[in-house]
Amino acid sequence: MTEVQETILPGVGVRHDFTTTEGRNMGVVVHHDGRREIVMYKDDDPDACSSIVSLNPTDTQTLGEILGVSVVAEVVSEVRQELAGFSLDWVELGDDSPGVGGTIGEGEYRSKTGASIIAVIRNARPLPSPGPDFTFFAGDIAIIVGSKDEVQQLRTTLCG
Template identity: 35%
Template sequence: MFVKEGELPGIGKKYSMKTENGDTIVVVIHHTGKREIYYFEDENEEPTAVIELTDEEARTLGTILVGALFQPTSDEEKIGFLMKHLAFEWVKISEGSFLTGKSIKELEIRKKYGVIIVAIIRDENVIVSPSPLFQFQPGDTIVVVGTLDNVKKFVKLVEGKEE
């Protein structure tokens, strides 16, 4: 990418830049602080768009463009963040489990164990976001989400390996 800089006597400075797709952006910075941005499509002589900004507006826009105020997050970064901080697990309810016949609300699962039941698999049915009044049965598979520690503790409890 090439940026051309020039003096505009009595006005200020002019910067021109060719974009990857062949368009041209020209920025004029006045001695007063005012900025003008001209956008030329392809090789057009006349600008397609002209934007005038105050010094403060230009500085705010500049910080956004360099990522100082807003940093876009890629899907990979979002997934990586979730993978570091959340755990998902499936756990099957066995005969005699303390969950049998009780509801999510009655067991206070979120409050007591710090996990959220996001789905229940019963027979061939998937119940997404089950009601707090949903009652567990042996053979149900619970899909749970929470922090890694809380999910591990909950799974051990459901499997009868920890009280």
């Protein structure tokens, strides 16, 4: 991933900026009040920026969903807080994990361990509610939910 620079702006918030693959410099200012401002730096004056758009927290979520990817982390952390008594975990499958190559149905994961696989992240794309014929590849990240013991058991079954 591209390197993102973080700058603390006292009294304002935090500025994140990075250079796109096309060589344009862009930044996001996250204000203390939750507002986010997307800016592009000018070519003739790389210190100055023009503001593209200003987003409130709801807009940010909308845009994030359209762009996909990293929003999953935020959503998961919210879900994790809501599920008191449940455990929610991320399990990354390695090359030699027992789960790789088999489908979810074949593994009979839920009947064996009690924990459910609610989503899989593959190549940084979230795939929600995988069906029984979903086949695991190495590098997949399974998001699993259940009681603490169940989750632990499923983790061992999937990854060895």
